[in-house]
Amino acid sequence: QVQLQESGSGLVKPSETLSLTCTVSGVSITTYSWTWIRQPPGKGLEYIGFLFYSGSTNYNPSLKSRVTTSLDTSKNQFSLRLTSVTAADTAVYYCARQRGAPGYFDFWGRGTLVTVSS
Amino acid sequence: DIVMTQSPDSLAVSLGEGATINCKSSQSVLYSSNTKNYLAWYQQKPGQPPKLLIYWASTRESGVPDRFSGSGSGTDFTLSISSLQAEDVAVYYCQQYYSTPQTFGQGTKVEIK
Numbered sequence: 001q002v003q004l005q006e007s008g009s010g011l012v013k014p015s016e017t018l019s020l021t022c023t024v025s026g027v028s029i030t031t032y033s034w035t036w037i038r039q040p041p042g043k044g045l046e047y048i049g050f051l052f053y054s055g056s057t058n059y060n061p062s063l064k065s066r067v068t069t070s071l072d073t074s075k076n077q078f079s080l081r082l083t084s085v086t087a088a089d090t091a092v093y094y095c096a097r098q099r100g101a102p103g104y105f106d107f108w109g110r111g112t113l114v115t116v117s118s
Numbered sequence: 119d120i121v122m123t124q125s126p127d128s129l130a131v132s133l134g135e136g137a138t139i140n141c142k143s144s145q146s147v148l149y150s151s152n153t154k155n156y157l158a159w160y161q162q163k164p165g166q167p168p169k170l171l172i173y174w175a176s177t178r179e180s181g182v183p184d185r186f187s188g189s190g191s192g193t194d195f196t197l198s199i200s201s202l203q204a205e206d207v208a209v210y211y212c213q214q215y216y217s218t219p220q221t222f223g224q225g226t227k228v229e230i231k
Contacts, residue, residue, distance in 0.1 A: 044211065044222055044223075044224050044225050045168065045211060045213075045222040045225075046222070047220045058218050060218075060219040061119075061219065094167055094168075096167075099173070100215060102156075102216070102217065102220045103215050103220075104158035104173045104213065104215050105158075105168070105213075106173075106179065108168060108169075109167065110166075111167050
């Protein structure tokens with residue numbers, strides 16, 4: 001069974017960098033594409049970016065200047081870094097497996113709330 | 119970006135009755151070379167991640183009850199629930215994956231009347 005689990009800091013100060021990791025089990029991350037999606041409290045879903053097992057990436061233009069993603073195949077993990085955060089970046093962050101590129105999302109992590117506050 | 123617009127924003131349906139959610143894209147998500155519509159539907163219950171229900175506009179994900187069905191093509195799509203159950207109370211989202219950035223509708227909240 002494919003499972004994903006987000007981990008990382010739940011509280012980040014304004015202007016600092018948000019860092020999250022998604023640990024995948026049940027399938028190798030050297031297959032499929034892997035995605036980050038976020039959801040501000042009480043609001044809808046926003047695609048952040050996806051990365052291929054090859055390491056190539058695609059980011060939402062609205063966030064592209066601040067986003068970096070990477071793979072760690074030895075740990076079966078992938079990561080997200082979002083720089084220069086503001087209160088508008090407060091959200092539940094989900095990692096997900098993506099079918100296709102672009103594609104739909106068939107397995108999701110449970111999500112982790114990241115709050116940006118001093 | 120392709121803008122996805124759902125209607126209504128919310129609806130209340132009696133148990134056992136049908137529910138219909140509409141999703142309209144600002145441009146066609148039908149890829150002519152393979153005649154596939156790049157459109158998915160998700161269900162999100164409070165405190166949970168979204169769950170994939172439908173992809174390619176009408177293909178039900180494994181394990182999804184057959185009371186859920188998707189239809190439509192081009193720019194206009196529908197998610198139908200044939201006989202609403204209590205466990206179907208949730209917010210439903212459509213998503214296009216025809217082009218990046220992949221975009222979602224704003225969500226439709228389904229409640230019991």
